[in-house]
Amino acid sequence: MSKKLLLEHINVPNILGFEAYRSKGGYTSVEKALKTMSPEAIVEEVKKSGLRGRGGAGFPTGMKWSFLAKPEGIPRYLVCNADESEPGTFKDRYLMEKLPHLLVEGMIVSSFALGANTSYIYIRGEYMWIVGILEKAIAEAKANGFLGKNILGSGYDLELYVQPGGGAYICGEETALLESLEGKRGNPRMKPPFPAVKGLWQSPTVVNNVETIAAVPWIVNNTGDEYAKIGIGKSTGTKLISAGGNINRPGVYEIDLGLPVDEFLNSDEYCGGIANGKKFKAVVPGGSSVPILPAELFYKTANGEDRLMSYESLADGGFATGSMLGSGGFIVYDEDQCIVRNTWNFTRFYNHESCGQCSPCREGTGWMLKVLHKIEHGQGSMEDIDLLWDIQRRIEGNTICPLGDAAAWPVAAAIRHFREEFEWHIKNPAECMVRNYGLKKSTLELSFN
Amino acid sequence: MGNTYDTRTKEVTAKIPFPQDLLDKIEEITKRYPAGKQKSALIPVLHIAQKQNEGWLSIPVMDYVAGLLHITPIEVYEVATFYTMFNLKPVGKFVLEVCRTGPCCTRGAEKMIEYIEQKTNCKVGANSADGLFTIKAVECLGACGYAPMLQLGDSFVEFLTEEKVDSLINELKNK
Numbered sequence: 277m278s279k280k281l282l283l284e285h286i287n288v289p290n291i292l293g294f295e296a297y298r299s300k301g302g303y304t305s306v307e308k309a310l311k312t313m314s315p316e317a318i319v320e321e322v323k324k325s326g327l328r329g330r331g332g333a334g335f336p337t338g339m340k341w342s343f344l345a346k347p348e349g350i351p352r353y354l355v356c357n358a359d360e361s362e363p364g365t366f367k368d369r370y371l372m373e374k375l376p377h378l379l380v381e382g383m384i385v386s387s388f389a390l391g392a393n394t395s396y397i398y399i400r401g402e403y404m405w406i407v408g409i410l411e412k413a414i415a416e417a418k419a420n421g422f423l424g425k426n427i428l429g430s431g432y433d434l435e436l437y438v439q440p441g442g443g444a445y446i447c448g449e450e451t452a453l454l455e456s457l458e459g460k461r462g463n464p465r466m467k468p469p470f471p472a473v474k475g476l477w478q479s480p481t482v483v484n485n486v487e488t489i490a491a492v493p494w495i496v497n498n499t500g501d502e503y504a505k506i507g508i509g510k511s512t513g514t515k516l517i518s519a520g521g522n523i524n525r526p527g528v529y530e531i532d533l534g535l536p537v538d539e540f541l542n543s544d545e546y547c548g549g550i551a552n553g554k555k556f557k558a559v560v561p562g563g564s565s566v567p568i569l570p571a572e573l574f575y576k577t578a579n580g581e582d583r584l585m586s587y588e589s590l591a592d593g594g595f596a597t598g599s600m601l602g603s604g605g606f607i608v609y610d611e612d613q614c615i616v617r618n619t620w621n622f623t624r625f626y627n628h629e630s631c632g633q634c635s636p637c638r639e640g641t642g643w644m645l646k647v648l649h650k651i652e653h654g655q656g657s658m659e660d661i662d663l664l665w666d667i668q669r670r671i672e673g674n675t676i677c678p679l680g681d682a683a684a685w686p687v688a689a690a691i692r693h694f695r696e697e698f699e700w701h702i703k704n705p706a707e708c709m710v711r712n713y714g715l716k717k718s719t720l721e722l723s724f725n
Numbered sequence: 726m727g728n729t730y731d732t733r734t735k736e737v738t739a740k741i742p743f744p745q746d747l748l749d750k751i752e753e754i755t756k757r758y759p760a761g762k763q764k765s766a767l768i769p770v771l772h773i774a775q776k777q778n779e780g781w782l783s784i785p786v787m788d789y790v791a792g793l794l795h796i797t798p799i800e801v802y803e804v805a806t807f808y809t810m811f812n813l814k815p816v817g818k819f820v821l822e823v824c825r826t827g828p829c830c831t832r833g834a835e836k837m838i839e840y841i842e843q844k845t846n847c848k849v850g851a852n853s854a855d856g857l858f859t860i861k862a863v864e865c866l867g868a869c870g871y872a873p874m875l876q877l878g879d880s881f882v883e884f885l886t887e888e889k890v891d892s893l894i895n896e897l898k899n900k
Contacts, residue, residue: 351759360867361864361865361867362865363826363827363828363864363865363869364827364828364865364869365867365869366867366868366869366870366871368867369867369868394759396757400867401768401772401808401810402810402866402867402876403867404772404879405879405880435757437757439757439765439768439769440768440769440772441768441808442768442771442772442804442807442808442809442810442811443808443809443810443811443863444807444808444809445864445865456768457765458762458764458765459764459765459766459767459768459794459796459800459804460764460767460800460803460804461803461804461807462807462808477759477762518869518870519870520828520831520832520869520870520872521828521831521832521869522831522832526869526870526871526872527870528870564826564827564828564865605828605869607827607828607831607869608831609831610831613831617830618827618830618831621825621826621827621830622826622827625826625827625864625865628864629864631807713835713836714833714836715835715836715839716839716843717839722835722839
């Protein structure tokens, strides 16, 4: 049974409202922080906690905070990244929908730690109804003296705003998010300078994921050392996993990092095993960008140890035998799923979401899409597999932002682990052309292909 | 990105100027940013403008928004064409945005899209002849655990089945 640091009160009646949230100890971290701690002391606790960015990169949060430049007379900003768009990931939405005050509380404490007097929650535009939920929570916090001028008589001022995006995956990349928040297209910026030095409106800025910010109140209340006791090694604390695909119990689960993958996939407390009595084929454990792992590599690491839900264990063996924890978007595939079609689907996604700034990504995702479309529809040749490998290799590492890598990795992993499936498509063109996955038309005739 | 700008849609709309309550709301939004950074309000304001203009952004509406925010029209066009939520052509009364990304497809999203096309007699990317529906196949909406799903206005309809689609379409037809 994993601990519930984030979701402990999720089923409390009326927890959307301030009263119920407060009665469960809500906002005590703000009182503790503003009355008894210095901003530096909070940063120190977050460092000690070992908390790592929950958006996907897993960068240590305390270290990110300590990089924030503090020039005299220039405002600093905290921006919460709620642009959750990684296919397979829906945990931030769950947290914001069910426990909006937890995010607001985390934003107040974190803003205080960073010396920010204006902070923004940038949320994807498609989550428009959650904008209302958050704005209501913010208004309630303000009415109770936890936001606004001179919070709790501490002399600290903070305004918190919710900013909706317009529908663009790329705005989850932190510099694209800042461009978007400035009212522009979401084109990622060249780094350096990093946002910690020149971020929002060229001011020092920290961008943190929703789940990262939501973990801060517990750390402030219970100390970083206590947080670091949960989890395993450098994967400290708990993590929200969005479980989807062909499983019995899709949903959002809070797990202690270090939970065995076997338990996560098969126990009834979590995914509950593969649905409809089908066989387990593969899993994408951290959102569509991370390499797919075939069933036979999933349960054991390269050393033959039980694989765990942690940053290190999921990545064990590099991409040859491992993947990544990423954003925790856990997508499970049963035996009926076609890996080529799924790879084509993800490539269409990245091609659609490429901002178009860098040629390798803009052109490369389009080329991969065309080659995959050919193979998927029985019109490919064996050379196309090598061509696909060649294209993805030339995208990876050659773009301003990680979208290029995110587009390349799923293609590389699919070829690495499921090459025989690509070859099957090439050797059986007639079957591919009539295959329709239960649809009424062949997939070549679909209007949305 | 999927949007292309349609220069033929130049008809002047009767929705300009916006009513005072919307102008007040826009004024409040521009105050969330430091002085001189009111351009930051652009995306939130475009959402308001699109809602006000029957679900899409025409050139006159975008030019009007540029004026409200004291920026040039091109600054509005380049943003409106980048983000997928902004429609640059007229849309039906109800816009059904069905997820087509991998995780939803493992749970039958493509069958649902095909079924919705059939039920509304309308292809993805088009408007139905009766002007009621626009069908869009969109990328991941963050509801993979509740797949297949679609977005309708500000809300999601999840765990789609043929029966659920039937009752949704009937309900919308009678609205």
